[in-house]
Amino acid sequence: MHFAVTDFLLDIVQNSCEAGASLIQINIEETETSIAIKVTDNGKGMDETELNKALDPFYTDGVKHPSRKVGLGLPFLKQATEQSNGRFEIRSEKGKGTEVFFQFFKNEIDTPPVGDIPGALISVLCMPGDHEMLISREKREAGIRYELSRQELSGILGSFERMDSLILLRDFVRSQEEQD
DSSP: OSSSSSHHHHHHHHHHHHHSSEEEEEHHHEOOOOOEEEEEEEESSSHHHHHHHHTTOOOOOSSTTTOOSOHHHHHHHHHHHHHTOOOEEEEEEETTTEEEEEEEEETTTTTOOOOHHHHHHHHHHTTTSOOEEEEEEEEEEEEEEEEEEHHHHHHHHOOOOOOHHHHHHHHHHHHHOOOO
């Protein structure tokens, strides 16, 4: 279930990984009044029919998750943004990839909490697969702005399957969220 904005982020990035993307770009812009996230990938993409089905909570292709009878990630995100007067946009082109944008306004009563951004970034960086992930994070009021590259980080820290590398990754990502 999705309890925080970061849960939606994790779900969308997992979709990108499962779509065979070799490049996933994540842009997170947070202000005092809103949080906006854009995830762009170069995965298999969807045509208009597939895109409409992906937004239907009662549809699943039965391939990605054979035991599931419904696919709820995108429909839940769309519903959550609509209920909280946020924004949701999705664009996709078969064979080229998908872009998902969503924005929540913090003053809306139905907006979910933001959640643990550094924890979510660590989780997406550790998702399995042979792909590059480029992350851009900005928290304007705090003066925080940084970028992360999965390949660069794993090249410096070592495999994220090793505990010592994970500890270094955690410490580094969390340090980027601290104000100078």
